[in-house]
Amino acid sequence: MEHRHLGRSGLMVSALTYGNWITHGSQVEEDTAIKCVNQALELGITTFDTADIYAQGRAEEVLGRALKDQRRDGLEIFTKVYWPMGSGPNDRGLSRKHVIEGCHASLKRLGTDRIDLYQAHRYDFQTPLEETLRAFDDLVRQGKVLYVGISEWTAEQIAEAVEIADALGFDRIISSQPQYNMLWRVIESDVVPTCADLGIGQIVWSPIAGGVLTGKYRPGAKPPAESRGADEKSAMFVRGMIERTEVLEAVQRLTPIADELNITLAQLALAWVLGRPGISAALVGASRPEQLVENVGALEVTLDDAVLARIDEALGEDVIERDPARTAMMSPNPRP
Ligand SMILES: NC(=O)c1ccc[n+]([C@@H]2O[C@H](COP(=O)([O-])OP(=O)(O)OC[C@H]3O[C@@H](n4cnc5c(N)ncnc54)[C@H](OP(=O)(O)O)[C@@H]3O)[C@@H](O)[C@H]2O)c1
Numbered sequence: 001m002e003h004r005h006l007g008r009s010g011l012m013v014s015a016l017t018y019g020n021w022i023t024h025g026s027q028v029e030e031d032t033a034i035k036c037v038n039q040a041l042e043l044g045i046t047t048f049d050t051a052d053i054y055a056q057g058r059a060e061e062v063l064g065r066a067l068k069d070q071r072r073d074g075l076e077i078f079t080k081v082y083w084p085m086g087s088g089p090n091d092r093g094l095s096r097k098h099v100i101e102g103c104h105a106s107l108k109r110l111g112t113d114r115i116d117l118y119q120a121h122r123y124d125f126q127t128p129l130e131e132t133l134r135a136f137d138d139l140v141r142q143g144k145v146l147y148v149g150i151s152e153w154t155a156e157q158i159a160e161a162v163e164i165a166d167a168l169g170f171d172r173i174i175s176s177q178p179q180y181n182m183l184w185r186v187i188e189s190d191v192v193p194t195c196a197d198l199g200i201g202q203i204v205w206s207p208i209a210g211g212v213l214t215g216k217y218r219p220g221a222k223p224p225a226e227s228r229g230a231d232e233k234s235a236m237f238v239r240g241m242i243e244r245t246e247v248l249e250a251v252q253r254l255t256p257i258a259d260e261l262n263i264t265l266a267q268l269a270l271a272w273v274l275g276r277p278g279i280s281a282a283l284v285g286a287s288r289p290e291q292l293v294e295n296v297g298a299l300e301v302t303l304d305d306a307v308l309a310r311i312d313e314a315l316g317e318d319v320i321e322r323d324p325a326r327t328a329m330m331s332p333n334p335r336p
Helices: 030-042 052-065 096-110 129-141 155-168 193-196 209-214 236-242 245-252 255-261 263-272 287-299 305-313
Strands: 004-005 011-012 018-020 047-050 074-082 115-120 143-152 175-177 202-205 279-284
Touching: 004 279, 011 018, 011 074, 011 279, 018 030, 018 255, 018 287, 030 052, 030 287, 052 096, 074 129, 096 115, 096 129, 115 129, 115 175, 129 143, 129 155, 143 155, 155 175, 175 193, 193 202, 209 236, 209 245, 209 263, 236 245, 236 255, 245 305, 255 263, 255 305, 263 279, 263 287, 263 305, 279 287
Parallel strands: 018 047, 018 279, 047 074, 074 115, 115 143, 143 175, 175 202, 202 279
Antiparallel strands: 004 011
8 A cells, every 4th residue: 555645744644545424324334334444454544534424423433443453553543523413503613612522522433532634524604713723723732633634625715724823833734635536626726736835635535426437327327236326315426427428428438548558447537536736645435345455456557648638538628627616615604
């Protein structure tokens, strides 16, 4: 397994990082979840990403149980705070109260005494940034959190946070967790260059577009059984792609490129992400262990400029989203 620095920080993460959104505590049974975690560990994955909101705390609990016999120092455990964990007005957002209480609840569910990277899951327009950053900094000073990151913040929000942190001597954000894949490139124009200047690394989610870039969703066909697209609760997260025939056709046009390289479409998609500037890690999900075995193969692959150009040509501009304004739309104002 390749390890990379998370931005300019000293922290190293496995280039393929395992995430348990949708799967643990929800789409897959606990024994499968544990098999996937064991497979990830066997393949050398040391970095695990979850969030309080995933299956309303159950995903953190499953991950905690799955990792409980491992040497804690050999793991990087990441989680997040922001989305509502209860119906009360303070059960959500990035207020000092919710950040501190959310951290304590996550530590308990994960069965650990520290979180390696604690991430603001979205931007909170209702809390002064200084209050949030001070709360994160307090957690760092208490040793409950080792590093701080954000998810789906705009370049301006990230730059402002770093400016405040520097002025007030708070710990700096080291990572950004945006969606990024061949079809969703909205971070390229603003977020990636701003973060590069500030020493912030990208740990990117849905690098194979939730399975769509594996080519298993065929134009005009039903989603394959036991896929995210066929799962009643999870289908909504891929529907926007699998209901667009032009997207599915574009993905199928990548097949000859992958065939020539003797790799699978999933490996092509992951190699693409891992080779882009500023990317510290690709955050992959898995509903079964074999998927991880296949996906790790991407680490052996480097795509040259000619292949990158062929990928863009095969996909066509119509199915690639590049608008940086899409990032701002990820954080609701007012918060939910
Ligand atoms: N910060 C955020 O707001 C945010 C949002 C979303 C996700 N995330 C993080 O990113 C992680 C990964 O997101 P993701 O699960 O959408 O990533 P992904 O890697 O793009 O998709 C993973 C899914 O694709 C399918 N798959 C994976 N490998 C495959 C293969 N080789 N062949 C066929 N199907 C394959 C599996 O679903 P099926 O088998 O069920 O089809 C798997 O669960 C999450 O767990 C979470 O940690 C963060």
